[in-house]
Amino acid sequence: MDARDIRSQIETVDTLPTIPSILRKLLAVIEKPKISINEIGSFIANDPVLTSRVLKVVNSPIYGFPGRISSLNQALILLGLNVVRGMLLGVSVFEAMQKTMVGLWEHSLGCAIASRIIAKKKGLKEPEEISIAGLLHDIGKVVMGLKFPDEYALAVGDAQKSEVFMIDAERKHFNITHADAGGWISLKWNFPQNLVEPIEYHHKPHLSKNVPLQTAIVHFADIMTRAAGFGFSGDNFVPAVHPSVWPVLGLSDAELKEIIQEFEESLGQAEDFLLSDE
Amino acid sequence: MKRVLIDRLKPGMKLAKPVVNDAGMILIGEGTLLTGTHINRLENMSISSVFVEGTSGPAKTKEELIAELDARFRKTEDEPYMSTLKRIMKEVIEGMNG
Numbered sequence: 001m002d003a004r005d006i007r008s009q010i011e012t013v014d015t016l017p018t019i020p021s022i023l024r025k026l027l028a029v030i031e032k033p034k035i036s037i038n039e040i041g042s043f044i045a046n047d048p049v050l051t052s053r054v055l056k057v058v059n060s061p062i063y064g065f066p067g068r069i070s071s072l073n074q075a076l077i078l079l080g081l082n083v084v085r086g087m088l089l090g091v092s093v094f095e096a097m098q099k100t101m102v103g104l105w106e107h108s109l110g111c112a113i114a115s116r117i118i119a120k121k122k123g124l125k126e127p128e129e130i131s132i133a134g135l136l137h138d139i140g141k142v143v144m145g146l147k148f149p150d151e152y153a154l155a156v157g158d159a160q161k162s163e164v165f166m167i168d169a170e171r172k173h174f175n176i177t178h179a180d181a182g183g184w185i186s187l188k189w190n191f192p193q194n195l196v197e198p199i200e201y202h203h204k205p206h207l208s209k210n211v212p213l214q215t216a217i218v219h220f221a222d223i224m225t226r227a228a229g230f231g232f233s234g235d236n237f238v239p240a241v242h243p244s245v246w247p248v249l250g251l252s253d254a255e256l257k258e259i260i261q262e263f264e265e266s267l268g269q270a271e272d273f274l275l276s277d278e
Numbered sequence: 279m280k281r282v283l284i285d286r287l288k289p290g291m292k293l294a295k296p297v298v299n300d301a302g303m304i305l306i307g308e309g310t311l312l313t314g315t316h317i318n319r320l321e322n323m324s325i326s327s328v329f330v331e332g333t334s335g336p337a338k339t340k341e342e343l344i345a346e347l348d349a350r351f352r353k354t355e356d357e358p359y360m361s362t363l364k365r366i367m368k369e370v371i372e373g374m375n376g
């Protein structure tokens with residue numbers, strides 16, 4: 001298959017019968033360019049499972065808000081439209097993530113947490129938005145797994161057997177990677193620019209033109225999550241930090257240590273969150 | 279003891295209550311360490327969750343954690359900045375309680 005072929009196939013992923021029904025409904029809502037927070041609010045409120053998941057995520061270490069947020073309205077006001085849209089996508093692909101790869105949800109949560117912690121340390125204004133980029137950074141794996149379930153499973157098995165990076169197994173089987181697929185689908189789904197580039201370039205952070213710092217953060221958050229051994233994203237190796245990222249992040253050893261310490265603590269709490277009942 | 283949804287079970291978790299069918303027959307006994315095969319079987323049954331012990335399996339020692347860290351870094355530790363990252367990860371593990 002050539003890359004253009006795969007791209008057009010990936011872009012039709014929302015028409016698959018196997019796509020989670022909640023995601024299908026959600027896409028119909030969020031693909032509208034001008035959606036109001038009230039529309040999103042009533043969409044969530046109409047679905048009790050979605051409401052409880054949203055509240056769970058809001059109260060999870062992904063955000064680290066002090067105190068408990070118990071109402072949906074309060075959550076919407078706190079997080080704002082962009083974050084809520086992204087988070088809804090994250091919770092709607094939860095099952096599909098677990099199907100593609102057991103542990104991918106945990107990996108994504110870990111990356112969301114690490115992204116927020118780094119963003120906060122760098123003094124960025126919207127650490128929650130970057131955590132959403134972290135949550136969705138590997139969405140390409142989900143859409144590849146949904147669109148080409150057999151071939152993707154082969155690639156996953158291959159990465160395991162030959163002990164290679166998942167991304168290299170993807171290249172071998174598809175000539176494209178989950179980062180390409182993630183970039184295409186985020187454009188198709190009208191994601192904002194500050195999500196598209198971190199998703200598309202999280203393995204090639206030097207290519208991000210509009211949001212290089214955000215992309216560098218997600219790139220490094222992915223590496224931190226794998227270094228911590230939290231979740232599973234297709235292989236058990238820590239990929240190398242792209243050399244361009246280090247000066248962009250500009251972290252001293254002491255700052256990096258504080259980040260990793262806070263990350264490990266949050267992961268401890270995240271384990272409880274992951275295993276607790278719906 | 280925690281109730282865990284079937285799709286969040288991981289191999290190595292220990293059943294805190296037996297899994298029984300509608301007739302009350304025990305299918306998987308209390309105390310069983312779940313394997314991938316058990317989990318696949320559970321996925322094909324009409325139950326949504328089971329009870330397992332603890333939070334996430336047995337706690338690991340620092341030595342085990344560091345051995346795993348070494349294994350994860352083995353492909354890339356000679357790349358730029360990776361030794362710094364690994365050293366700091368190690369320091370954090372050494373500094374953990376317990």
Ligand SMILES: [Fe+2]
Nearest residue numbers: 137138178202
């Ligand atoms: Fe990735």
Ligand SMILES: [Fe+2]
Nearest residue numbers: 137138222233
């Ligand atoms: Fe990743």
